[in-house]
Amino acid sequence: MKIRNFSIVAHIDHGKTTLSDRILEDTGTVAKRKMTAQLLDGMELEKERGITIKAKAVRIKYKDYELNLIDTPGHVDFSYEVARSLRACEGVLLLVDASQGVEAQTVAHAHLAQSLGLKVIPVMNKVDLSQSDADLSEEQLWEILREPILAERVSAKTGMGVDHLLERIVTDIPEPKGNPNGKPRxxxxxxxxxxFRGVIIYVRMFDGSLKQGQTLRLMGGGLTSKIEEIGYMTPQLVKCGGLNMGEVGYIVAGIKDIHSVKVGDTVTLADNTADEPLPGYEETKPVVFASIFPIDSPDYPLLRTALEKLNLSDSSFSYQSEVSKALGFGFRLGFMGLLHIEIVKERLEREFNLSLIATSPNVVYHVKFTSKKSHPQELSALRDAGDGYKVIDNPAYFPPYGDIIDIKEPTITITIVTPVEFMDGVMTLLKEKRGTYLEMEHISNMRVIIKYIMPMAEMVIDFYNKLKSVSKGYASFDYELDEYRSSDVVLMEILIHGEPVDALSVVTHKDKAQTQGRALCEKLKELIGRQMFEIAVQARVNGKIVARETIPAMRKDVIAKCYGGDITRKRKLLEKQKEGKKRMKSIGSVDIPQEAFVAMLKIDQ
Structure with a gap:
């Protein structure tokens, strides 16, 4: 069978999309007059940031072979999608920028490809640059792969070495294996x-065949629907009669709800159902949550419509309506990671012309608490996490501190690749972020791989910026979810004039609560303007005030009109002013400007 299914994996900005472009151009898959840079990255945001957000697939004709290039998202946030795309292949091109060497995601992708039993072809890119050192990068890669596999030397920008690489794909990557006459999977x-056509499903055939007019069945979701159209990508959709074992293509089956089609699910036939689904399927669960509010309250219906439309093209985020006393009506969104938050917020603002505030991102906690009847309705509606724990994704839903028995927070295994000279700074940072040392491995004399277990909440808050700062931009990191572990984390409420402000509540570690509370109070003192009465800005943890700042009252010069006369007259005016301020303080309310929330969310926490 002359079919080869492969993927290109690389760290961000190592030239994965450029190499895809060269392969498409050199094989004549896309005519030169139609060729554009970053062809497979159709989204404007993808072109700007130089990252792949959505996976693509394209069928390439090379000599008498059919090559299926299955593109993968390049960022760590989308690791589940990367794993699914790799399962659809028999081999990968492991791309390394020869001028930068092995990075953290190179390590993660290499180990993932090996664990799936794929044929790995190392490719050294950008060898035409004067600062590149392909030999050193190749040695580093050998240490990662644990075997010396001859690497291809290419320049994706100029096309140098791409012809030889295509030959290597044909000779080294094995043909698809499966049962062509079996039950379709x-x-x-x-x-x-x-x-116009509903959900378009990208599939790789493992067994049997699928044809137009047949009724498919999704084994994970149980949905059945008639196949209206079937074909392959060039990268445009090209209709054909059917897909056979080993081929990659698309299916249109009139499905209107994209949420019923899950990545990793198995497609089979309703009247000839496979005995078991393909392995590795799991429900994707959001790991980071943030609330999004319109800056102008009347834009709330527009935000709802925008989320409904965006969720059709990106089903990996979840959302539900939320009300905040401080920010009004908005939505609570669940994301795959920090980059995912940025992308969704930016797409909402750009594509739907909205001005939005996103609250500080926070992770999901598992909390065990006493079941008292006094708990609000929200607590009884929380999802179960097993062993008596409840899933809490919003600090506002934390039970009263006296009722909490235990809190578990999610941890991650983080892998950092850094030049040796920055090793001490990186390890100090990881220690500050409550990291636990796992292992260290030197790759060549110049680079080191450091592995730690760390609470995910510490990575969510400003970890990336600090890592780049201590390593002068040379360190890179990759992470994977580990497990939930019991921890001394507490809810810190911010009180303005004695009233808690829900949008500013944060979950933090007990040892950091006082420092963080003081920083938040100091910042809010600057941001909230002076009122006619004195205002207390406080941080409260477990019922105790751990930090306080006071915003002094504006003072009108009530004795300016007194040019002379008895001192008792002046004193009488001052006492009257004092009484007025005291009464105002007891009944007054503080209007917090929107800019204060925006600025608070940008401060280094």
Whole structure:
């Protein structure tokens, strides 16, 4: 069988999309007049940031072979999608920028490809640059792969070495294995929503065949639907009669709800159902949560419509309506990671012309608490996490501190690749972030791989910026979810004039609560203007005030009109002013400007 299914994996900005472009151009898959840079990255945001957000697939004709290039998202936030895309292949091109060497995601992708039993072809890119050192990068890669595999030397920008690479793909990557006459099984590795045709499903056939007119069945979700159209990508959709074992293509089956089509699910036939699904399927769960509010309250219906439309093309985020006393009506969103938050917020603002505030991101906690009837309705509606724990994704839903028995927070295994000279600074940072040392491995004399277990909440808050700062931009990191562990974390409420402000509540470690509370109070003192009465800004943890700042009252010069006369007259005016301020302080309310929330969310926490 002359089919080869492969993927290109690399660290961000190592030239993965550029190499895809060269392969498409050199094989004549896309005519030169239609060729554009970053062809597979169709989204404007993808082109700007130089990252792949949505996976793509394209069929390439090379000599008498059919090559299926299955593109993968390049960022760590989308690691589940990367794993699904790799399962649809028999081999990978492991791309390394020869001028930068091995990075953290190179390590993660290499180990993932090896664990899936894929044929790995190392490729050294950007060898035409004067600062590149392909030999050193290749040695580093050998240490990661634990075997010396000859690497291809290419320049994706100029096209140098791409012809030889294509030959290597044909000779080294094995042909697809499966039962061409068996019960059909196809792996879903991506899907997108077309407003006219419904959900378009990208699949790789593992067994049997699928044809137009047949009724498919999704083994994970149980959905059945008639196949209206079937074909392959060039990268445009090209209709054909059917897909056979080993082929990669798309299916249109009139499915209107994209949430019923999950990445990793198995497609089979309703009247000839496979005995078991393909392995590795799991429900993707959001790991980071943030609330999004419109800056102008009347834009709330527009935000709801925008989220509904965006969720059709990106089903990996979840959302539900939320009300904040401080910020009004908005939505609570669940994301795959920090970059995912940025992308969704930016797409909402750009594509739907909205001005939005996103609250500080926080992770999901598992909390065990006493079941008292006095608890509000929200607590009884929380999802179960097992062993008596409840899932809490919003600090506002934390039970009263006296009722909490135990809190578990999610941890991650973090892998950092850094030049040796920055090793001490990186390890000090990890220690500050409550990291636990696992192992260290030197790759060549110049680079080191450091592995730690760390609370995910510490990575969410400003970890990336600090890592780049201590390593002068040379360190890179990759992470994977580990497990939930009991921890001394507490809810810190911010009180303005004695009233808690829900949008500013944060979950922090007990040892850091006082320092963080003081920083938040100091910042708020600057941001909230002086009122006619004195205002207390306080941070409260477990019922105790751990930090306080006081915003002094404005003072009108009431005795300016007194040019002389008895001192008792002046004193009488001052006492009257004092009484007025005292009464105002007891009944007054503080209006917190929107700018204060925006600025608070940007401060270094």
């Amino acid at each position: 196809a792996l879903i590795f991506d899907s997108f929503y077309d407003p």
